[in-house]
Amino acid sequence: MADPRTTVVARSSPPAAGLRRGGAPSRPGRRRWSGWLYILPAAAVYLAFAIWPTIAAARLSFFEWNGILPPRWVGLDNYREIFDTPALYGAVGHSLVLVVFFSVIPVAFGLFLTAMLSGRVRRGMAFFRVVFFLPQVLPLVAVGITWRWLYSDDGVVNEALTAVGLGGITRAWLGDYGVALFALGLIGTWVMSGLCMMLFLSGVQKIDPSLYEAAVLDGAGAVRQFFAVTLPGLRGEVSIAAVITTIAALASFDLVYVTTNGGPANQTTVPGLLVYRLAFTQGDIGGASALAVVLAVTVIGLVTVIRWLTKERS
C-alpha cells in the first residue's frame, strides 16, 4: 500500500521465493506459538493504521457526512451518484486511458526493444540500467513539475518540434483540451518504460539458449522465435511489469495534482484527485469514500485480470 508506483516495484522479488517455498513441501520443525510475539508489533500497526481505515472508508461510503454533523445513512446513494455523474465516472475513464500510457505502451515498447536488441547487449549495461531506472526513484511531484515546464509554451518539447519542422503543431500541451490527457499519459510512459525494458532485457538472458537453437532447427525466423520462445519465456516479467505499471496509473494523484490539477475543463481528472477534492474542499466525505472504494476495486480487478491473462497454463 506504499507509494503505489514504487511499492510494487520491488514486489517483483519476493513472490519468487514464496512460490519456491510453496513448491517444496512443508519444512521440518514444529509450528511455534512464540512466533506470534514477533508478528504482533507489525500486525498491530498494520491493523490500526491500514486495515482499520480501510474498513472505516468502506463504512463511510454508505453515509452522507460533511465531517462535522452526525453522519446519515444513505445506502448505495453515493455509489449511484458516481455512476450517474459524468464528472465522476469520467475520472475513472481517464484513469483507464492512463493505464494505456503507463502500462500497455511501456510493456509493448519494452518487448519490442527486447526483441530488437535480443538481450545481447552486455557492455555498458550497468550504465544504461542506472539511467533507465532513474525515473522510478524520483518523487512524482518533481517529475510533474519538470514536465510542466517541458510541455509549456516555450518549453523543450515545442523547441524540439520546431527544430524538426513541426512548428505548426506546437502548443501548451497540458492546457490543450484535446491532448492534455495524452500529454499527461506520456509522462507516465516516460517514467515506466525504462523499468519494463530493464525487466525484460534481464529476463531474456535467463531463457535457455537451446530453446532458440531448437526453434532455428525448426526453421523459425526472428518473428516466430520471438513469439514462440521469447514471449513465453518472459511471462513472469510481463506479468509483474503490467501489474506495477497499472497500479501506478490508477494512483496517479501526485502527477495530476501538480501538472494539470484536473484541467483543462476536467479533461484530466482522476479518481484520486476527486477523492481529495470531495473530502477536503467540498465536504462530501461519503462520496469521497465511495469513489475511493471504486478505485480500489478497479485496481484489484485489473490486477486480477492481468494475473489471469499471464498465468501459466499447463
Added chain:
Amino acid sequence: MRVRPVGVGLRYGVLFALAALVLVPFVGIILASVHPPDQQVSGLSLPDRISWENFSVAWNQAHFGSLVRSSLIIAAGVVPAAVILATLAGYGLTVLRAPGSRPVTGAFVLGLTIPVELVVVSLYFNLRDVGLSNSYLAIIMAEIALFLPFGVYWMSAHFAQVPIELVEASRIDGARDLIVLLRVLLPISWPAITTLTVLIFMWSWNQFLLVLVLMQDPEKRTAPAGLGYFVGQYSTNIPLLSAASLIVILPIVAVYLAFQRNFVSGLTQGAVK
C-alpha cells in the same frame, strides 16, 4: 545460433537515444535552475550568467530548509521501525511458522494493492478524533503501516530461502528464538535488509498524498509535499521551481546512486524466478 536482429552499432545507437530521452528533462531543469530569478527561460537555453540565487531563495524564503528537515524527521522515524517490524514479522511467519501464519501473510500481501487514496480520508478523520492532527507521529505510524505489506512480504521471502538446517542446528544447540534471529539469521540477511531499507527510505521521502492530507500545516510538511504546494504559488517562476525541484530530487538521487545495486536487484532479480 540465433538470428542477429540488428547490428551492434544500431543497438547501442538505440540505447543511447533512449538514455538521452530519459536525461533531457534533467538537463532542462538544471539549466533552468541556474537562470537568474524571473528571467524568461526558453527551451534548453543557456543563461547569460550562471546564478545560484534560486537555490538560496528556495532554501531560505520558500522554507525548503525546514521542509527537508521534516522529511528527514519522518524518514528517521519510519525507516528503522518499518525495517525492524518487517524483519521480526517475517521471522515469526516464515521461520517460526506461528499458527495462522498463512492467512496473516495473505492479509499483508493484499495490502500491496490497496491505494493510499482508499485509506487517507478516513485516516484523517480517525486521527483528528484522537487529537493527532498535524503530528509527525501520526504520519510516521501511517507510513509504517503503508510500507509493512511490502516489508513483511520481502523479509518472509528472504527467510524462506535461508537453508532450514542452519536454524535447526542452532536450535539443537539450545539457542532461543531471538538468539537464532540475531546471531544466525541477521548476519546473512544484511543484503535483503539493506535493500528494504533504501526502498522504504525512498517511499517515505517521496510520499505525497498522505503528507498533504495528514499535515495541514504547510510549514511542517515534507519536501515533496511542500513542493506540491509551492507550485501553486509560483507556477510561472520557472527558475525558482526548478531549483526547488532539484533540492527535493537530489537527496533521493544520491541515495539511488550510492545503493543502485540494491534498488536494481530489488527490481529485477526475483521477478524472474
